Amino acid sequence: MSQTxxxxxxxxxxxxxxxxxxxxxxxxxxxTNDQALELLEKGEPEGLLVLAEEQTRGRGRRERSWDSxxxxxxxxxxxxxxxxxxRWLPLVSLAFAVGSAAxxxxxxxxxxxxxxxxDLLFGDRKLAGILAEARGDGEILGLxxxxxxxxxxxxxxxxxxxxxxxxxxxxxSGRSWDRLHVLKGVLLQCEEEYDELQAKGPEGLLRRFxxxxxxxxxxxxxxxxxxxxxxxxxxGLGSSGELLLDTGGAxxxxxxxxxxxxxxxx
Numbered sequence: 001m002s003q004t005x006x007x008x009x010x011x012x013x014x015x016x017x018x019x020x021x022x023x024x025x026x027x028x029x030x031x032t033n034d035q036a037l038e039l040l041e042k043g044e045p046e047g048l049l050v051l052a053e054e055q056t057r058g059r060g061r062r063e064r065s066w067d068s069x070x071x072x073x074x075x076x077x078x079x080x081x082x083x084x085x086x087r088w089l090p091l092v093s094l095a096f097a098v099g100s101a102a103x104x105x106x107x108x109x110x111x112x113x114x115x116x117x118x119d120l121l122f123g124d125r126k127l128a129g130i131l132a133e134a135r136g137d138g139e140i141l142g143l144x145x146x147x148x149x150x151x152x153x154x155x156x157x158x159x160x161x162x163x164x165x166x167x168x169x170x171x172x173s174g175r176s177w178d179r180l181h182v183l184k185g186v187l188l189q190c191e192e193e194y195d196e197l198q199a200k201g202p203e204g205l206l207r208r209f210x211x212x213x214x215x216x217x218x219x220x221x222x223x224x225x226x227x228x229x230x231x232x233x234x235x236g237l238g239s240s241g242e243l244l245l246d247t248g249g250a251x252x253x254x255x256x257x258x259x260x261x262x263x264x265x266x
Contacts, residue, residue, distance in 0.1 A: 225258030
């Protein structure tokens with residue numbers, strides 16, 4: 001689909017929901033997260049949605065760039081002010097991962113899975129990434145959560161370096177997708193997960209993340225963290241969303257960040 005974002009159309013689609021209570025659309029931004037963070041610091045209430053047709057300096061975790069071509073993907077950022085203990089703030093990005101994956105699966109992409117902590121994959125190719133960033137001085141003022149979702153890209157739309165590792169909804173399904181319909185489905189599912197996290201705590205969210213995970217308990221993993229590669233078996237997620245790795249010791253090793261690889265054994 002070649003439609004462009006229309007502020008009023010997006011607002012109407014999200015009417016009655018907190019996510020998208022206010023909508024700002026831009027032809028181009030360096031980063032939707034940066035724009036939303038600026039507004040967060042100025043006191044913008046929860047629910048502001050920032051959308052851009054393209055990002056010229058889109059980024060993911062660990063300052064990696066995110067290719068954001070015009071009118072082909074979805075690049076929303078939301079201002080949030082969660083009522084959660086500080087130790088549970090990392091769970092917000094997991095809620096968005098679960099909500100996004102569940103929405104896409106409901107739309108027919110049953111092979112979409114989660115790679116801890118914040119990637120959505122179709123098969124072994126990256127479809128989307130999530131970036132949560134907090135602001136505050138001593139006390140957290142709020143969060144901005146951004147999503148980069150590849151929607152209608154053909155293979156030639158990706159930089160050559162990404163063509164072996166990235167995919168889109170179009171490439172994964174063989175058809176084009178209505179971006180507004182996808183955006184609405186993803187945001188409403190994410191809002192549901194976010195609200196349940198605040199109301200009921202992390203237990204259900206952690207269970208759903210594991211159900212959607214590309215690796216199950218007991219599978220062999222390598223975790224590259226703090227300049228060391230750890231090997232072991234996946235032992236689930238901790239109460240703050242940390243990955244637990246059974247390395248053979250008395251208790252699993254907990255990782256709050258790192259790059260995870262599944263180890264294939266003959």
